[in-house]
Amino acid sequence: MKPDAAKTPLIHSVKNGLRIIRLFTLDRPEIGITEISQALDLPKSTVHRLVLELQQEGYLDKCADSSRYKLGLSLLTLSGVIITHMEIIREAKPVLEELTRKLGEASHIAILEDMEIIYLHKIDPPQPVPLLSSIGRSNPAVRTSAGKCILAYQSKHLVRKIYENSIRAYSADGLPDWNRFLSELKAITDQGYAVAIDQLHIGATSIGAPVKDYTGQVIAAVSVVGPTDRIPADRIPLIAEAISKAAAVVSEKLGYYD
Numbered sequence: 001m002k003p004d005a006a007k008t009p010l011i012h013s014v015k016n017g018l019r020i021i022r023l024f025t026l027d028r029p030e031i032g033i034t035e036i037s038q039a040l041d042l043p044k045s046t047v048h049r050l051v052l053e054l055q056q057e058g059y060l061d062k063c064a065d066s067s068r069y070k071l072g073l074s075l076l077t078l079s080g081v082i083i084t085h086m087e088i089i090r091e092a093k094p095v096l097e098e099l100t101r102k103l104g105e106a107s108h109i110a111i112l113e114d115m116e117i118i119y120l121h122k123i124d125p126p127q128p129v130p131l132l133s134s135i136g137r138s139n140p141a142v143r144t145s146a147g148k149c150i151l152a153y154q155s156k157h158l159v160r161k162i163y164e165n166s167i168r169a170y171s172a173d174g175l176p177d178w179n180r181f182l183s184e185l186k187a188i189t190d191q192g193y194a195v196a197i198d199q200l201h202i203g204a205t206s207i208g209a210p211v212k213d214y215t216g217q218v219i220a221a222v223s224v225v226g227p228t229d230r231i232p233a234d235r236i237p238l239i240a241e242a243i244s245k246a247a248a249v250v251s252e253k254l255g256y257y258d
Contacts, residue, residue, distance in 0.1 A: 016042060017050050021059060021071070030068040085111070088211075088220055089121045091253035096123040096222070099246045103239060105226035109211070109250070110146040111219065112154075113138065115162040117147040120220070142166045142175060145194040145208035146221035152188035153210060153218035159185065175199075193240040194221075197228060205231040207240050209247035214255030222247040 019040055023031055033051060037044045051069060054060040058074030092109040099107040100123040110117045116138040141147030142163055151159050163181060176184060188194045193209045200206070208223035224243055231239060248258075 013050065016040065016046070017054055017059075020047070020050060020054065021075070024071050030063055030066070030070050032066075032068045085120055088250075088254065092211075092220075092222070092250045093121060093123075095246050095249050095253075096121060099123070099222070099224065099242065100125050102242060103224055103226075105224045105230065107243075107246075108146065108223045108225065110144075110150075110208075110221050110223060112141055112147065112150045115141055115165045117141050117144050117150075117221075139200060140166050140170055142181070143170075143196060143199040144223070145196040145206040145225075146223040147208075148185065148196065149188060149194040149208040149210050149221040149223070150218055152185040152194065156182075191240075192244050195236060195240070203228050205236075207231070207236060207243055209240070209244040210251075211247050211254070212251040212256040216256060219254075220250075222250060 020036055023036060023039055031039075033044055033047050036042070036051070037047045040047070051060060055062060055069070055072070058072045060069045061072045062069055088109060088111070096107040096109060104125050106122060106124050108119050108122045110119045112118075117140070118138050119135055122135050139147070141151055143166075151162065159182075160178070163178065167175065175181070193207060195205070195207050197205045204225060205228045206223050206225040208221040210218040211220040211222060213219045222243055224239060
């Protein structure tokens with residue numbers, strides 16, 4: 001049997017599960033097994049199995065007064081994540097545009113997703129330099145200024161997990177040992193920004209500053225990335241100050257007040 005053949009039933013199950021969820025609308029908030037079976041041209045036994053699995057995961061709930069089903073709260077949680085991300089992008093975009101105009105380098109807004117950084121938005125300068133960053137791209141959190149900036153404000157347990165997973169998934173080349181990494185994170189909280197030089201790829205320097213929500217929790221980071229020859233060591237404090245101010249503006253737009 002070919003390797004992909006073994007995955008086919010699972011792929012079909014996932015696809016059909018998503019098709020079931022998409023049947024629910026404002027005009028049709030509750031649906032029964034028979035109705036789902038007819039709408040998707042699937043056997044009732046298959047629909048019943050998929051509905052039970054979706055119910056167990058919280059994506060569907062059984063109506064108390066009938067045998068019909070409605071959308072569960074797990075979807076509400078996911079929608080909340082999407083709305084939050086859209087809000088971050090909306091508030092950050094004009095700030096990033098101004099930051100790129102001022103510094104002449106690519107600027108980003110990024111969040112931590114598992115052990116990686118995900119770039120929600122990016123503004124390129126008029127003459128962009130090919131770098132390993134783009135909207136939707138993920139990079140190791142421990143090797144980026146945005147990632148280290150967010151990690152500096154997380155629990156030691158979570159940081160250790162991400163640090164060890166990153167070494168297993170990628171490599172330890174160029175990474176400091178655990179104690180030095182903790183010291184680096186402590187320095188980030190003290191100075192208010194993070195720097196990564198030649199850590200993601202040779203010849204690139206990135207500087208990041210934390211973004212906080214209305215609760216004071218660090219939920220994202222603003223970062224600027226450019227060629228190391230355009231961001232020499234003596235320029236880093238001045239650039240970091242501009243990035244920190246931009247991150248503070250985004251934080252304020254998200255409801256944070258110091």
